[in-house]
Amino acid sequence: MADVYNWQLGRKMEYIYEEHHPRKQISWVYDLNKCIGCHTCSLGCKTTWTSGRGQEYMFWNSVETKPYGYWPLGWDVRLLEVLGVQEWKGDKYNGKTIFEAAGPEKAFLGFLPETEDWAYPNLGEDDLSSPVEKGSHFSLPHIAWMFYFPRTCNHCTYPACLAACPRKAIYKREEDGVVLIDQHRCRGYRECIRACPYKRPMFNTVSKVSEKCIACYPALAEGVQSRCVVNCIGKIRIQGFKNRHDKPDPENPIDFLVHFKKIGLPIYPQFGLEPNLYYIPPIHVPIPYLRQMFGPGAAQAVATYQRMREGKEPEIQAILHLMTSTEYIVTRFLVKGSEVIGYDEKQKEVVRVPVREPIHVRPHYDEKLAVYRHNIT
Ligand code: SF4
Numbered sequence: 001m002a003d004v005y006n007w008q009l010g011r012k013m014e015y016i017y018e019e020h021h022p023r024k025q026i027s028w029v030y031d032l033n034k035c036i037g038c039h040t041c042s043l044g045c046k047t048t049w050t051s052g053r054g055q056e057y058m059f060w061n062s063v064e065t066k067p068y069g070y071w072p073l074g075w076d077v078r079l080l081e082v083l084g085v086q087e088w089k090g091d092k093y094n095g096k097t098i099f100e101a102a103g104p105e106k107a108f109l110g111f112l113p114e115t116e117d118w119a120y121p122n123l124g125e126d127d128l129s130s131p132v133e134k135g136s137h138f139s140l141p142h143i144a145w146m147f148y149f150p151r152t153c154n155h156c157t158y159p160a161c162l163a164a165c166p167r168k169a170i171y172k173r174e175e176d177g178v179v180l181i182d183q184h185r186c187r188g189y190r191e192c193i194r195a196c197p198y199k200r201p202m203f204n205t206v207s208k209v210s211e212k213c214i215a216c217y218p219a220l221a222e223g224v225q226s227r228c229v230v231n232c233i234g235k236i237r238i239q240g241f242k243n244r245h246d247k248p249d250p251e252n253p254i255d256f257l258v259h260f261k262k263i264g265l266p267i268y269p270q271f272g273l274e275p276n277l278y279y280i281p282p283i284h285v286p287i288p289y290l291r292q293m294f295g296p297g298a299a300q301a302v303a304t305y306q307r308m309r310e311g312k313e314p315e316i317q318a319i320l321h322l323m324t325s326t327e328y329i330v331t332r333f334l335v336k337g338s339e340v341i342g343y344d345e346k347q348k349e350v351v352r353v354p355v356r357e358p359i360h361v362r363p364h365y366d367e368k369l370a371v372y373r374h375n376i377t
């Protein structure tokens, strides 16, 4: 085991291979306040990559409803239960990761879901945390709550799938940090599925090998976003390349949200994989739940988002608006007056939008057509 630095834990940890960082790291930030659970992302992925034989049940992108939705069944709670005390002291994690909690006999703590565990992708969909009592009214945080939780592979910095593969069939690309399974080397031992705490590799029952999200790497090479991002109806998804934690660039939109504003948080950082998909937590959910899921920065991220809603964080607002207004990957943003401009890797302008989207209100009654409008904005 090597000692590697995991910035999300604020400390070094054990990993099977030496610390290594790709030239660029593909990353995402999802705003969970905007997801409407429409599953268009899942279908955009499915129709592109997993419509073949043996892939019938596969969703490389899936959307579940928290707190009671899971796909596969209990993927997170089953591991959280056996991981031990997950204590944070400030920004430093004092508990054990899945690598450290494994014990001398094993390389990681994990489990292989049964076939039936994959059978119900919409289990718990739209279920609330508790019944809604008569006479209750909206307040923050909500008494009864739920939120949609879209998931793909996190293209982790320290992937458990890669660490677990006895065939060394899994690799992390130097050019963009995408984690891939070599379909020719894989023998279908499913150790990657057992090891990945997010359960993102899946077994193809016809080809008898494992498969997973490939981050639409052919699109990335053209500077275009992944299918799930381009197709997102709620415009919750921001995609780009993240710099290392010790060399963040304030003009890089992902760095700005993750390292400067700390509003984009990793999912279950305590597992120790340094996932590269970040989430803006839903502001209506109790902080203890968010803290368990997104780490110690949850309360601050919610407060920052609230400030943005009050117009006090115009740059965050500008990024959220900018990045979801183009299919191209924006690597630099610049706020200029009332506009925000996005540039690609070649520093070419690819998109320009107002920081605040203008709202036009039309009259409720249209005299010319003699009709009433229900939608006036
Ligand atoms: S999320 Fe799972 S499958 Fe994806 S890179 Fe991390 S460990 Fe591997």
Ligand code: SF4
Binding pocket: 034, 035, 036, 037, 038, 039, 040, 041, 042, 063, 148, 150, 231, 232, 233, 234, 235, 236
């Ligand atoms: S397409 Fe976007 S809004 Fe719809 S479920 Fe997927 S992430 Fe959520």
